[in-house]
Amino acid sequence: MLGDIARFSPHDPDALVVASLACPVCLHSGSVRWEASLRGYDPSVRCRCSSCHQRWRVYLAPEQALRLGLMV
Numbered sequence: 830m831l832g833d834i835a836r837f838s839p840h841d842p843d844a845l846v847v848a849s850l851a852c853p854v855c856l857h858s859g860s861v862r863w864e865a866s867l868r869g870y871d872p873s874v875r876c877r878c879s880s881c882h883q884r885w886r887v888y889l890a891p892e893q894a895l896r897l898g899l900m901v
């Protein structure tokens with residue numbers, strides 16, 4: 830599985846946060862299904878692209894996990 834580091838700021842609007850979870854292969858963001866696991870030592874989001882079926886995981890800094898927690 831691919832791994833990546835989230836590239837959004839905690840102050841970014843939702844659209845930018847979602848865009849940062851775009852598929853690394855086909856660059857779609859609208860077709861990405863994601864599931865956040867924000868608790869624990871190493872918060873991350875598991876992503877799956879329904880367009881090209883790529884799966885990957887995005888690792889989050891603690892403040893990014895808080896930001897994403899406001900959206901789920």
Ligand SMILES: [Zn+2]
Nearest residue numbers: 852855878881
């Ligand atoms: Zn894709």
